[in-house]
Amino acid sequence: MPEVSEQKIGAGNKKEQILLAAVEMFLDRDYYQVTITEIAERAEVGKGTVYEYFPSKEVLFKESFSYCAEAYLQSFRQHFTGSSSIRATMHDIVKTHLDLIKDNRKRLHLLFNERPLSFQELQNWVLERRQELLKGITDLIEDGVKVKEIRTGIDVEMAGRLFLALNYVVMGGMVVLDNVEVEEEQITALLDVYWHGIGNTLDN
């Protein structure tokens, strides 16, 4: 039984070994710059072995991409069903998201930089996920409006899109591109801008 189990793990491990090697490579260089040979070498398997588990480089890339994306998506999803105040939830989302980015700087390069658009299938998958996230956020905002935590009269979709941009570009950009050390206070500062706006309330 342990033997069988080991074998199963072994088989699973080999596929995972290759996938992880591929992810690492794709994080560093782009699709065309990464060769199957290199992936095989890094995974410490023969070139042919890669093809035992992935029918083509394209599929291997797609799986690498989804693998990276899933963790990212989870950082949003886990909060959509929360019960805290909306503002706290949003803070949590940004925080979780930031932590994830910090822990996976390189991994997220794949999401930020690679062009899933070359592969129609992946492109569609990405668009669907975007919609999913947007829906999650706008639902949250609508809830906020109902409980009067969020003001009435705002364009919910726009508010949602701006929140996603806040996470994706502001946080992601700072950490991944600008390589800035982002701390808790900055999350608070950013959310403060998002929550209260920048306008001088005396003006309106």
Add this chain to the structure above:
Amino acid sequence: MPEVSEQKIGAGNKKEQILLAAVEMFLDRDYYQVTITEIAERAEVGKGTVYEYFPSKEVLFKESFSYCAEAYLQSFRQHFTGSSSIRATMHDIVKTHLDLIKDNRKRLHLLFNERPLSFQELQNWVLERRQELLKGITDLIEDGVKVKEIRTGIDVEMAGRLFLALNYVVMGGMVVLDNVEVEEEQITALLDVYWHGIGNTLDN
């Protein structure tokens, strides 16, 4: 001198011809999918001629990228020296930016999708431009604070970054990725969220 000038113009024309052809190709497909042969064909010059003006495919790509990016950057820069109210300036920026995106959906794919990061030199150029834009925006916001159009106490950098994300990701994403018809009212709605925040002021 006229001769030299003529030659330069002559050279310039052919160079531009090639550059424009390259831009068109890179807008449609990615770096590796575009071949020098295709660019030469579209530019209606011989393959060797491309190498008369650009030492390599990489350089040709970089110049194509900068060429596209410049127009984009201008849509921001032109407003940084304006004299209107900050809010009006921001509205103008978003509007100009949106028009640009709409008129150049495909062209902007290059900016949104291509991976300048593969080329360190270009990567740095992009980061510098990002800093330039951020500086322009934060200066604007600081001016706003001074004239009390913008409330004190906000994190100016975060406000600036969020504004850039608003343009780049929210607007860009809607038009280019989601293919949504974005109208004036939506700009207003989005800026309203950004300006007044989403929080119910009764709460604070």
Add this chain to the structure above:
Amino acid sequence: MPEVSEQKIGAGNKKEQILLAAVEMFLDRDYYQVTITEIAERAEVGKGTVYEYFPSKEVLFKESFSYCAEAYLQSFRQHFTGSSSIRATMHDIVKTHLDLIKDNRKRLHLLFNERPLSFQELQNWVLERRQELLKGITDLIEDGVKVKEIRTGIDVEMAGRLFLALNYVVMGGMVVLDNVEVEEEQITALLDVYWHGIGNTLDN
């Protein structure tokens, strides 16, 4: 002994299983298009098992080829010792041969189309079999001359070669390549041409 016997039978069965699967595959596609994996799958054995019984793909092919060829050869051999008239014997040969072709359209593709010539060893085997058949036929014809059923003065070897071509090319070609429905009358018609020639006897 029973054990050995059982083992042999066991082995023989598995070997035959593989051989038959190989034949089926080689009948459909050519040597290079058929993979050992496919053969193993069709034989319902593991890939490694194929190598237990056949040292290489080449040997497996050779055995498949001979296996198919033997049945074909028998359709000739069985008549070489007959006691009927020569003409009747020839008719029987053609008839038997035609039935065999009809029943094994696909199987004979291997003989008609595969290139045994790539394998010197097989090439020689084929040449030897050709000689064997030619000898059988010329002996038959010589007997015919002796009993005056066949006219004197003919070149026996040429007559024999033409008879083989009649079977192999004319019959085979009609059935396998042209996919024509060949009936008894056509055998008679063809043999009539062969037996009486086409020349107007008044001429000579």
Add this chain to the structure above:
Amino acid sequence: MPEVSEQKIGAGNKKEQILLAAVEMFLDRDYYQVTITEIAERAEVGKGTVYEYFPSKEVLFKESFSYCAEAYLQSFRQHFTGSSSIRATMHDIVKTHLDLIKDNRKRLHLLFNERPLSFQELQNWVLERRQELLKGITDLIEDGVKVKEIRTGIDVEMAGRLFLALNYVVMGGMVVLDNVEVEEEQITALLDVYWHGIGNTLDN
């Protein structure tokens, strides 16, 4: 002018150079055993150059095949419009055909041994040529019947098919496979069998 002319010839020569090299290779080994690299080497051009003139190995093979086949077909066609007696025409066909085979022993291997059947397109081309030849021969035979040089009552198609087999297999087989020295007398002997049949006329 001579320069231009030379260049044109040069270009033409290069394609022909490659085609001839390919033919030589395909005559020696089969489709899968021949590599593009080898063809390029024998043609004394770079590997890439082969692809400048032929889009794929398959196309190169097909053109090699047709190239070889055309010469063969001509050996038949040129006689179909002759004005001699039918028997003389047939003798001429066999003679021409034999000479061709002798002069191109190796070249004809391609026709005798390669499997055009792997390529449906080529397979159809071959079948059409077979029909063309058969039509040419049966027309000839029908003419012979009209002028009473050939006896009435024979099955014209069968007579035609047997004549083709006579050329293809008997002659081709003797020269190419059995490597026999075939002389004029043997043509006469073979045609005598075909013309007068083998049966003892006293019998019927």
Add this chain to the structure above:
DNA sequence: CATGAATGAGTCTTCATTCAT
């Protein structure tokens, strides 16, 4: 300057064969 024929390094992918279990 302009050209495009020629090139070959570099890739993905296949598959016969091996060998540890």
Add this chain to the structure above:
DNA sequence: CATGAATGAAGACTCATTCAT
């Protein structure tokens, strides 16, 4: 004996770049 996971040699094909004209 039986297996099939693992392997890497081998091959078709692409394309940026060069250079003779």
